[in-house]
Amino acid sequence: QVKNNGRNAFCFFDPGMLTAIEARARLEVDLRKSLDDQHFELYYQQQVNEEGQVVGAEALVRWHHLDNGLVLPGQFIGLAEETGLILPMGQWVLEQACTQLAMWQRQPRSRDLQLSVNVSARQFRQADFVDRVARILRSTGARADLLKLELTESLVLDNVEDTIQKMNALKTLGVRFSMDDFGTGHSSLSYLTRLPLDQLKIDQSFVRNIGSQSTDSIIIQTIIGMGNNLGLEVLAEGVETEAQRDFLSAHGCHLKQGFLFGPPLPAPEFIKALHAEEISL
Ligand code: C2E
Ligand code: MG
Ligand code: MG
Ligand code: MG
Secondary structure: OHHHHHHHHHHHOOHHHHHHHHHHHHHHHHHHHHHHHOOEEEEEEEEEOOOOOEEEEEEEEEEEEOOOEEEOHHHOHHHHHHHOOHHHHHHHHHHHHHHHHHHHHOOOOOOOOEEEEEOOHHHHHOOOHHHHHHHHHHHHOOOHHHEEEEEEHHHHHHOHHHHHHHHHHHHHHOOEEEEEEEOOOOOOHHHHOOOOOOEEEEOHHHHHOOOOOHHHHHHHHHHHHHHHHOOOEEEEOOOOOHHHHHHHHHOOOOEEOOOOOOOOEEHHHHHHHHHHHHHHO
């Protein structure tokens, strides 16, 4: 009996578990400090049209960790959401993205580039989210119609009325909207038609299986058809191969993003790639 308790107690204080808790606490401290010290950077990944021209970009946050180097959002966005750090981080992302957009707007080649920015649920639910975006647009001078906010299905469904109200308010400013990771959440046609959306973004999990998983090819064709019928742009993310690109083009998806065209890059490299493409076209 005693032995058994002892074993349970030992299990509870599993050193591996303790390490995991410590690592998490450590990550939170680092995250907080990195926000103050500006150790975050936005990378930009190109979005191309049927002619292969870059028509836009998605801003993707990166963390320059002092010990661990470059950290991807999968490693810290979840924790940032849980701790609320996503609020100052999301604010920084929007400010940074709009500052970049305003700069691109002043150069001939990048003048009309659309910039997509991911918005997290907690950030969007802030009572003053609309005002925050309006203020950032004003202070940076970024064109509202070039800013595209990416929302997810779970964000929308969590409070449909609040979402529609905020989207409409932002729409009157000219801001555009994309439904990110489309097809992975609990989509419902009834709410889809009520949202002032501009774009559906086909999730990369479907794109990955083009050619191998026939059901995913059917899902993709359905999403493209639905998007077209609703008058929305349809963009496929995670395009890595020519076969995937050709399948998407053949089925009427003309906007694409993925490693086949280019990885997410720091702003200066992104612009360099843009000019290199100009010459090769
Ligand atoms: P997402 O918005 O769906 O972004 C697409 C992800 O796919 C990015 O990962 C991108 O680097 C990656 N990707 C692009 N092309 C390819 C490809 O051809 N193949 C594959 N396998 N992957 C590709 P990343 O940058 O690691 O971001 C992951 C997620 O983190 C994003 O998914 C988004 O949900 C979130 N995220 C990124 N930046 C931000 C941000 O500033 N704010 C918020 N709230 N979330 C962000
Ligand atoms: Mg996205
Ligand atoms: Mg996505
Ligand atoms: Mg995704």
